[in-house]
Amino acid sequence: MTLDCGSTSFEALDHARALGLETVVIDHHQCGVDLPPALAVINPNRHDDLSGLGHLSAVGVAFVTMVALSRELRRRGFFAARKEPDLLTLLDLVALGTVADVVPLLGLNRAFVVKGLQVARKRGNVGLAALSAVARVNGPLSPYHLGFLIGPRINAGGRIGDAGLGSRLLATDDPVEAERIAAELDRLNKERQVMEAAMVEEADAQVVARHGTDPGPIVVVGSPDWHPGVVGLIASRLKERWHRPALAVSFDRGELGTGSARSVAGVDLGAAVRAAVEAGLAVKGGGHKMAAGLTVARDRLDAVRDFLAERIASGVEAALERRDLAIDGALTAAGATVNLVETIERAGPFGAGQPEPLFAFPAHRVTFADEVGQGHVRATLAAGNGSTLKAIAFRAANEPIGRTILDARGETLHVVGALGLDHWQGDARVQLRIVDVCRPRIGGL
16 A cells, blocks of 8 residues: 555556555545556546545545545444444544645645544544653644644654654554654754754755846755755745745755755646656656655756746746735734634634734834744734733744844834744743734834
8 A cells, every 4th residue: 555655656556566466545646647557546636536625635535545444344244243443533643644744724624633633632642642742732732733843753753764753653552662752753853953954054055146036936956965855844945935936856866866846825836747757857756736746867957947937937926926915903912812812713723725814013112032942033022002922933033034023122013923822831821923024114104
């Protein structure tokens, strides 16, 4: 069985068939009209699929497959003499995979996360509870915790260590083993963060050296010195920094490189990568609208860049025109109450396709600001009536947002962000996650 892959793996599945193996593909990536030689290809993004569930992550497809399998086994009397598995107890893992894969939190995905968080908050999964502890998760688990604290630590094993650590952690019932694996994943995640920071700095320097301030429709970088498990993170950071799709390639094994790409809303990068493969420019590749992977020869990287740039140019142009920040309301620090945040959270969960409400805090004075952790900037904002609000800008210390906050100590800024609750020693305090700032204009807003 293949999970989260296989829809375009013709060569591998041909080889499996030649060996006499029957294969089942469970996947969610885009694929062509022709399907690989498998006993079954379970993929809601097949051209002949009418389910309307193409937005599911791979873990969502796997769960729906288990539900269907359980139903059929029940019909055949398989559970007459044995206990039927309670699949609902696995929804915590489905929620984790759904959030971590950044698929739209709409329809069935939304139900998975809502119900999965209810399961996760009971801490029934020993491994998930251990990882929550080392990640210092305070308060009830939320999509933010899954996406930014738990998911990255599980992925760290596959990126720079042992890819089996995450699955062993989530499958174990031994608290001692869970604590050991969780500690190792936490260590690997810290190592990954240091590695990522150096690689992103080098990648950004490549872009500036080659293109200046205008890299065109897509940012493409590559190096023989980059760890292939971290190129996806490089692509994500470059996408955030340059506001356009990005592709990062590791040539650590010679002339053939492994690349990972991330897109922006409205640009189907998976289709563009598959087209590059069909055109003979890339060895293999595929993905979905927001993310893709490919294998490319070093001497074809520029050709791939030009091909992708031409194919997605109009979509990127339209995306850049839509970069206005939509603000849902304006508040003062006094209005950012625990009550308000709890009311907002009842409309959740928030994530891809279902963004958190953003609030503007006009003309608030920065009474305190400093750098913490891995390049984060924390601050205290004060309204005119003296009320204050704690705030943080993640990974912003070396970005214009972070530098502006740090330079504005004692001065006034307009600040935009999403409200959340920071649970500490049993108390819930409101915290603003900053997404943008600007200095007030002289003589007006």
